[in-house]
Structures are given as structure tokens and as C-alpha cells.
Amino acid sequence: MGLEIIALLSLLLAGYVNCSFVKERDLSSLVMDIMRTQRSPNIVLDNLCWNKEAKLELYREISRNNGRFVSFNISNRSLGNMKYLYTVVSDLDCNFEYLFQQAKIDGFFTYPNIWIVFGREESFDNLKLYIPVNVLFIKITEEGNLGNSSYALQALYKTHKKYSGYIENPLGYWSPIAGMTDYREIILTRNRTNFGGLPLRISYVIGSKSSFKHITDYREKHMDNLTKINYILLSFVCDLLNTTQINIIRLDWGFKSQQANNLFTKGIFGDIIYDRADISGTLSFTPAYRLQYFKYLFAPMKEFTVFFIFRAPPLAYYSNLFKLPFDMMVWLTIVALAVLCGVLIKMVFDWEAGQNFFEDIGENRPRLFDVVMMQIAIICQMDFYHEPKSLSGKLVTFTVLISATFIYTAYCARIVLLLQSNTNSITNLETLYNAKLDFGVEDQSFNRYYFTGPSDRTNEHWRRIIYENKIRSPRGDKFLHVSEGMQLVRDSYFAFHVEKNAANYLIGETFTNDQLCSLRVVETIYKSDVPHLFCHKNSPFVEFFLVSFRRLTETGVYNREYRKCFTKQPTCLGKGNIFVSVGFKECYFVFVAFGSGIVLSIAILIIEKISSLYITRKIEF
CATH class of the missing domain: 1.20.5 (Single alpha-helices involved in coiled-coils or other helix-helix interfaces)
Known part of the structure; x- marks a missing residue:
């Protein structure tokens, strides 16, 4: 009797092992079908507690499909050393929580890595882990009996950590006989765009209390223009993703809270790093050291430029107007003509003196100095005392008079034009600094940060010189409101460091055409950069933000809002006839x-x- 019981138990155990092997072999085929259908990475990282035969069968299937495999176990110290994209195949009951936590630490639990996890339905129900919206986590549960088994495929995720349970995307079914049926390919940014009213926290920098009163009515375009267009665009993004916009208002970016390791604790930088906000609502420059914390998403400012703007002073401030009408070659030609005519007239005077022309009329014989004074009088259109008495002398004098008249007329016309002209010699920071203009800077927190201290984002040589000698003052640094600064540019000779779009709006509103035509710009002390909106580097919403901004661009929404939020650069229509008073400078x-x-x-x-x-x-x- 005992031998019969032992034989029966052996038979049942062999049948169980055989059935287990058959099941695991089916799961190997299922994994390969998912990889082919979903076009997932062909390097498989397995965390399976299968027997050796079943694992070898899986490895053979992977190899036959030109794939590779890597086994994970607790002795693996870090998944961060794996520089590839993987299809992770795991059993929910096989050290899964350790694998999950290690993958989160090393940034491995993100798309396009695909996770295929087997388990019982009750095991998934008890799963308390946070599966972000940007993870393709495929849950596989068995349905049916042992003789007619099939598997249900579902993708699990949560829109936020406090979400109760999981949101499930049905993918289809698989059976050993029929294979994959009713399969629906998952594209995260297409299938998961409904966040169910998730609060989307957006951190803005607002410098003026009145900005929120006009944040969507396209007024006061010079105030907080780096924020207003983003507020409108992010409202559309919230509609696309079905989220609720939560606004966080800050006074600055948080530059002063920067730590030794380039970590920020305050402002919008601190909000993003410490998960107080999901995305910035104000633009930021893109230095390389911030890439360890931030993912830059979108640049709404097509023509973001910061420069020194000023009205070019008249030419008389920097040049001698009486020398400018003719170039050096013309001046030399005029001198040569005057000398030649003077020599000819002196020769005529000497000949006439030998013929007693002057003695007959009781006049002294002209000397060399008299000839020089005669030439000066002719050039200046004045009368002269001595004049030739012979026909040849009169012809020479007539020629000199005609030439001097034309030269004098051209000179006077050119002088009038130069009196109305502005200098074009101020073209860089050096000439601007030496131009004896007053300086000012738009009162923005990033301007205060970059001007008052050294930074790798500025031209340190000119930053220090301009700040110490032009901006810094015992009565307070010259950081001015944009309206005040542009008013000084309009009414005086003042160089103002300002953002281009804010300046364009005020120029169009307050400058006359003549004032507009005299405006000049010089490059900023900042290094070239294109500011972007940004979020945390490991945010689960990165791809959704990128696709949403791309949709706004492709559909024309972004271009429409850009045209409404920003003013085009006003065009000089040409100078009219203006009266110019001649002062001491001229x-x-x-x-x-x-x-x-x-x-x-x-x-x-x-x-x-x-x-x-x-x-x-x-x-x-």
C-alpha cells in the first residue's frame, strides 16, 4: 500500500512539473509575440524564478529572434550601468519589489523600456507600487482552465502617487493556439492623454502685481512677457491632457538659493527640483550644469534677444562737422587747386607790377601774403582788395571764383545734412562704454543676478567694467522699470539693457518716427542662449509635455498666440524735414x-x- 502511494505522488509531481514547463514555455512564446507586436527593445532583462529548462527555452526564443538577454538578481548592484533599452520580463513573486525599487533609483523605470510582468490577479490587486503614466507596464494574468488556458494583457499606470488603485488599458488576449488576438498597440502619448482632472502644478515668475489682471487680454505686453504667453499655452496643454491648472507664483527664479552642487532650494528652480511644481511657467536660460536636474521642453520666444538700446547721438558729439563734408582726397584736391591758382595769380601780379599797372592807379604792389588772403576770401565767398588788371589775370580769377562757388555750395549742403545725422560709430561694447552715455538695466531678477556677480553665462570683462562704472551707484544700482528706462532712451542719450519684445512694444507706443530712426542697438554681455520652459529631468510627464507643445505648434495655436502677445519691431519710415538748432557742440x-x-x-x-x-x-x- 505504501509503495502504491509513493508511486502515485511521483506521478502527480511529474505531471505538475511537466505542466509547469508547458506553461512557462507558453509564456516564452507570449513574451516574444509582445516584443514583435509592440516593437519593444530586443534586449531582454529577465527576473524570473523559472526552472533552468524553461529559462533556456526563453533564451533560445530570444536568440532566434536576434535578441539578447541579461539576467537580474539581487547581487546586481546597479541597473544604471546598463546603457541600453530593455524589455524587462519579471515574475511578480520573484523579488519584484527589489527590482522595482532599484529600477526607480537608477532611472530604469521609464519609457521606452517595457515591463512585462506575470502574476496572479490577487497579487496585482495587492500591489501598492506607484507606476507612473510614462511607463509601459504590461500585466499578464491567466484565464481559463489548465486544458484551455489563455492570458489577458493589460497596461497598468497611475496619473499620480495618491491615485487609488490602477488605471488599466486593455491590450488584448493571447493563447497558445490562436496567438495574439484583439491586440491594441499602446502609444503612451496617444492612449494616455486623459489625466482625469489631475492637478498640474505650474510655477510662474511674476514681477508686477497687475500682470495677472492682463495675463490673457494681450495688454501691457511689456510687463512679464516671459510669463504671459506661457500661461496661455499651458492652459491649452491642460485642456489637451485634461488636467487642472494649479498656479504657483514666485518673485524670481531662485538664483540666490543656489548651493555648491548647483542645487536650488527656492524660486521656480527649487519648486521643480523638490517636486513642488510639475513644470515651469516662465522661461529659463539653459546652462549645461542644470541638465542634471532639468529637462528643457519648449522655447516659446522665437526672437528672444537682450541688448543695449540707445538713441545714436548727433555726429557733432564725436566728430568735427566742418571736416566731414569731404573726405581726405577731396580736401587735398581743394588745397592743391588753391595753391595752383594762387601761384598763377602771383605770377600775373608780378607781371602786371613790371608793366606799372599798379603805379598808374596809385596802388601798392601785391605781396605774397596779399595773394594768400585773396585765396581765403575767394574760398569763403568774401570780397578781396587786390584784383588782376590784365585779361589773363581776370580769367584766372574768374576760374577760381567759379570753382570756389561750387565747392562752397556742396560744402554747405553737406553740412546741413550732417547736422541732422546721427553717429553710426557705436557698434560694440567698447565704443558704447566710451560714448559717455548714461547706462541702465531692466529690473528683472535674472539681470540683477548676472550683472552683480561673476558668471560663466556673461562676458566677465565687460560685465565687471560696465557694472562697476556705469550701473553701480552710491544712490542705488541703476536697475529701472522697463517703462522708465525706455522713457530715458526716448528723451535723452541713455543706453538701456532690455529684452527686445518689451522694448518693441514701448517703442511702438511712445516713440515718434524720427526718434525711432535714431535708435541703435549693441549686443548684450550675456552669452548667446535660447530660454526654454522646463520640468524635472525624471518627470513622468516629459513626453506628454513635448507632444502637447508640438501639437500647439503644428495646429497654428502657438503662432496665433505669439503674434498676439508680442509686437513686431517697428520700422523706420525715413526721416522727414526737421528743424535742427545749432548749439555749442555743433x-x-x-x-x-x-x-x-x-x-x-x-x-x-x-x-x-x-x-x-x-x-x-x-x-x-
């Missing part, structure tokens, strides 16, 4: 010449007096 060279002449005359007078006294005393003795 006449500076005239006064210098006049003063120099007076000083020289007095000096010569003194020399003549001394010489006369010396000669008189010498005669007396």
Missing part, C-alpha cells in the same frame, strides 16, 4: 578756430610791440 570747432586766432593775434601783437620798442631804443642809443 559750433565747437568754430569757437576753437576763433579763439586760436585771437590768441595768435595777441601773441603777434606782443611780439611786434617788443620788437618795435627794441628797435626804437637801439636807434636812440
Whole structure:
């Protein structure tokens, strides 16, 4: 009797082992069918408590399909050393929680890695783990009896950690005979766009209390323009994902909270790093060291530019207007013409003196200095005392008069034009710094941060010089409201460091065409960059944000909002006829010449007096 019982138990055990092997072999085929259908990574990381024969069968199936396999066990220290994308195949009852926690630590629990997990229905019901929305976690449960088994495939996820239970996406069914039936391929950004009213926390930087009053009505476009367009776009994103917008308002980005390891604790940077917000609502520059914390998503500002803007001063501020009408070659030609005509006239005067022309009329013979004064009088359109008496002399004089008239007319016309012109010599930071203009900077927290201290994002040489000598002041640093700064640009010669779109709006609203035409810009001290919206590097919503912004761009919503939120650069329509009063700056060279002449005359007078006294005393003795 005992031998019969032992034989029966052996038979049952052999049947169980055989059935278990058959089941695991079926699961191997199921895994390969999922990989082919879902187009998942062909490197398989298995965490299975199967017997060796079943595992070998799985490995053979993987190899036959040009795949590779890696076994995971508790002795594996880190999944972060695995630099590939994997299809993770695991048994829910085989150290799964350790695998899950290790994968989360090493950033392995994300798409496009695909997780295929086997288990009993009650085991999945008791699963308390957070499966983010960006993870393709395929739950496989057995249905039917042993003789007619099939498997149900479902994708599990949660929209947030506090969600009760799991949201299930049915994928289809699989059986050893029929294979995959009613399979629905999962594309996360297409199949999981309904977040069920999930609160989406958005952190904004708002500098003006009135900005939220006009955040969607396209008014006051110069105020917090880095935030307003994002508020509108993120409202559309919330509609696309069916989320509830939760606004977090900050005064700055949190630059001053930066730690030694480039970690931030305050502002929108701190909100994103410490999971107080899901996405930023204000743009940020993109230095490389922030990539360890942030994922940059979208750049709403097509033409984000920061520059120094100023009205170009008149030419008289930097140049001698009386020298500018002609270039050097023309001046040399005029001098050569005057010398040549002077020599000819002197030759005529000498010939006429030999013929007694001047003695007959009781006039002194012209000397060399008289000829020089005659040439100066002709050039200046003045009368002159001596004049040739012969026909040849009159012809030479007539030629000089005609030439001088044309030169004088061209000179005067050019002077009038130059009086209305502005200088174009200020083209870089060096010439701007030396231009003797007052300086100011738009009062933004990022401007205060980058101007007041050294940074790898600025031209340190010019940052230090401009800040120490132009911005810093005992009465307070010259960080001005954008309206105040642009008013100073309009009404005086003032260089203002401002964002382009804010400046464009105020220029269009408050500047006349003549003031607009005199505007010039010089590059900023900042290094070239394109600011982006950003979220946490490991956020489960990264792909959903990227696809949502792409949809807004492709459908034209973004372009429409961009045109409404920002003002195009105003165009100069050409200068009209304007009255220009001539001041001391314009006449500076005239006064210098006049003063120099007076000083020289007095000096010569003194020399003549001394010489006369010396000669008189010498005669007396």
C-alpha cells in the first residue's frame, strides 16, 4: 500500500512539473509575440524564478529572434550601468519589489523600456507600487482552465502617487493556439492623454502685481512677457491632457538659493527640483550644469534677444562737422587747386607790377601774403582788395571764383545734412562704454543676478567694467522699470539693457518716427542662449509635455498666440524735414578756430610791440 502511494505522488509531481514547463514555455512564446507586436527593445532583462529548462527555452526564443538577454538578481548592484533599452520580463513573486525599487533609483523605470510582468490577479490587486503614466507596464494574468488556458494583457499606470488603485488599458488576449488576438498597440502619448482632472502644478515668475489682471487680454505686453504667453499655452496643454491648472507664483527664479552642487532650494528652480511644481511657467536660460536636474521642453520666444538700446547721438558729439563734408582726397584736391591758382595769380601780379599797372592807379604792389588772403576770401565767398588788371589775370580769377562757388555750395549742403545725422560709430561694447552715455538695466531678477556677480553665462570683462562704472551707484544700482528706462532712451542719450519684445512694444507706443530712426542697438554681455520652459529631468510627464507643445505648434495655436502677445519691431519710415538748432557742440570747432586766432593775434601783437620798442631804443642809443 505504501509503495502504491509513493508511486502515485511521483506521478502527480511529474505531471505538475511537466505542466509547469508547458506553461512557462507558453509564456516564452507570449513574451516574444509582445516584443514583435509592440516593437519593444530586443534586449531582454529577465527576473524570473523559472526552472533552468524553461529559462533556456526563453533564451533560445530570444536568440532566434536576434535578441539578447541579461539576467537580474539581487547581487546586481546597479541597473544604471546598463546603457541600453530593455524589455524587462519579471515574475511578480520573484523579488519584484527589489527590482522595482532599484529600477526607480537608477532611472530604469521609464519609457521606452517595457515591463512585462506575470502574476496572479490577487497579487496585482495587492500591489501598492506607484507606476507612473510614462511607463509601459504590461500585466499578464491567466484565464481559463489548465486544458484551455489563455492570458489577458493589460497596461497598468497611475496619473499620480495618491491615485487609488490602477488605471488599466486593455491590450488584448493571447493563447497558445490562436496567438495574439484583439491586440491594441499602446502609444503612451496617444492612449494616455486623459489625466482625469489631475492637478498640474505650474510655477510662474511674476514681477508686477497687475500682470495677472492682463495675463490673457494681450495688454501691457511689456510687463512679464516671459510669463504671459506661457500661461496661455499651458492652459491649452491642460485642456489637451485634461488636467487642472494649479498656479504657483514666485518673485524670481531662485538664483540666490543656489548651493555648491548647483542645487536650488527656492524660486521656480527649487519648486521643480523638490517636486513642488510639475513644470515651469516662465522661461529659463539653459546652462549645461542644470541638465542634471532639468529637462528643457519648449522655447516659446522665437526672437528672444537682450541688448543695449540707445538713441545714436548727433555726429557733432564725436566728430568735427566742418571736416566731414569731404573726405581726405577731396580736401587735398581743394588745397592743391588753391595753391595752383594762387601761384598763377602771383605770377600775373608780378607781371602786371613790371608793366606799372599798379603805379598808374596809385596802388601798392601785391605781396605774397596779399595773394594768400585773396585765396581765403575767394574760398569763403568774401570780397578781396587786390584784383588782376590784365585779361589773363581776370580769367584766372574768374576760374577760381567759379570753382570756389561750387565747392562752397556742396560744402554747405553737406553740412546741413550732417547736422541732422546721427553717429553710426557705436557698434560694440567698447565704443558704447566710451560714448559717455548714461547706462541702465531692466529690473528683472535674472539681470540683477548676472550683472552683480561673476558668471560663466556673461562676458566677465565687460560685465565687471560696465557694472562697476556705469550701473553701480552710491544712490542705488541703476536697475529701472522697463517703462522708465525706455522713457530715458526716448528723451535723452541713455543706453538701456532690455529684452527686445518689451522694448518693441514701448517703442511702438511712445516713440515718434524720427526718434525711432535714431535708435541703435549693441549686443548684450550675456552669452548667446535660447530660454526654454522646463520640468524635472525624471518627470513622468516629459513626453506628454513635448507632444502637447508640438501639437500647439503644428495646429497654428502657438503662432496665433505669439503674434498676439508680442509686437513686431517697428520700422523706420525715413526721416522727414526737421528743424535742427545749432548749439555749442555743433559750433565747437568754430569757437576753437576763433579763439586760436585771437590768441595768435595777441601773441603777434606782443611780439611786434617788443620788437618795435627794441628797435626804437637801439636807434636812440
